[in-house]
Amino acid sequence: MTVAESGPSDSYVVGVDGCPGGWVAVELRADQWAARVFTTFAELAEYHDAAACIGVDIPIGLGQGGVRACDTAARKMIKPRGSCVFNPPDPRILDCSTHAEAMSLLRELGLPGVSKQTMAILPKIAEVDGYMTPDRQSRIVEVHPEVSFCALNDNHPILIKKARTAGYDIRAALLREKLGLTIGTRREMRVQVEHAKPDDVLDAIVAAWSARRMVNGVAKRLPEISETNADGLRMEIVY
Numbered sequence: 001m002t003v004a005e006s007g008p009s010d011s012y013v014v015g016v017d018g019c020p021g022g023w024v025a026v027e028l029r030a031d032q033w034a035a036r037v038f039t040t041f042a043e044l045a046e047y048h049d050a051a052a053c054i055g056v057d058i059p060i061g062l063g064q065g066g067v068r069a070c071d072t073a074a075r076k077m078i079k080p081r082g083s084c085v086f087n088p089p090d091p092r093i094l095d096c097s098t099h100a101e102a103m104s105l106l107r108e109l110g111l112p113g114v115s116k117q118t119m120a121i122l123p124k125i126a127e128v129d130g131y132m133t134p135d136r137q138s139r140i141v142e143v144h145p146e147v148s149f150c151a152l153n154d155n156h157p158i159l160i161k162k163a164r165t166a167g168y169d170i171r172a173a174l175l176r177e178k179l180g181l182t183i184g185t186r187r188e189m190r191v192q193v194e195h196a197k198p199d200d201v202l203d204a205i206v207a208a209w210s211a212r213r214m215v216n217g218v219a220k221r222l223p224e225i226s227e228t229n230a231d232g233l234r235m236e237i238v239y
Helices: 041-047 069-077 099-109 116-120 122-131 145-152 165-179 186-192 198-216
Strands: 013-019 022-029 032-038 053-056 140-142 221-228 234-238
Touching (some): 022 041, 022 198, 032 041, 069 145, 069 221, 069 234, 116 122, 140 198, 145 165, 145 198, 165 198, 186 198, 198 234
Parallel strands (some): 013 053, 053 140
Antiparallel strands (some): 013 022, 022 032, 221 234
16 A cells, blocks of 8 residues: 555554654554654644554653563563663653763663663654553553564564565565565565655554554553553553
């Protein structure tokens, strides 16, 4: 499917991933998918207000110190690819604008530092954190693409990174085989969905699959019994 030209359809789910243009949202219904890029998460959520479930690849429910049981469980599930699951930042650094500022605050709090990679997506983490409430979490859930791909691949983690052509091709073939979707090559995907990397689109598609599992009542959670943060948000990864 190409980028969506019309409004959302009835009875569908959405998968979301961050992308250069903001957020890429894949609407999934039966064996058809359509992608659309949004500048803000709030705009995306409002546009897809009719979606039965939205699965987003971003931490939901930040814990003091940045350590969550769901991330530990996810790393164990996809080992030896566990390094792609990072600890989210302590919520007290969400307003920091530079890596140096965040590191200084964390030192004052007696906490470990934060990577530059995490700082690069800090605005997106803050954006979702500011939007989420316990009520909204009944429909908007956190996913991790590599956890979802592992589950889709009969609980075998995919060892080749999506950044490599072979890694992209393996995941695209898995989505074709298991979900019956039409997925183009990396080159075709670049043309098909502008302002989002092909890898981001694959992640959004598999996130939508996890959202569909939520709606169908077959989704699983990491950990099985969720923790709750100070804002009442469940700290869990759904797949």
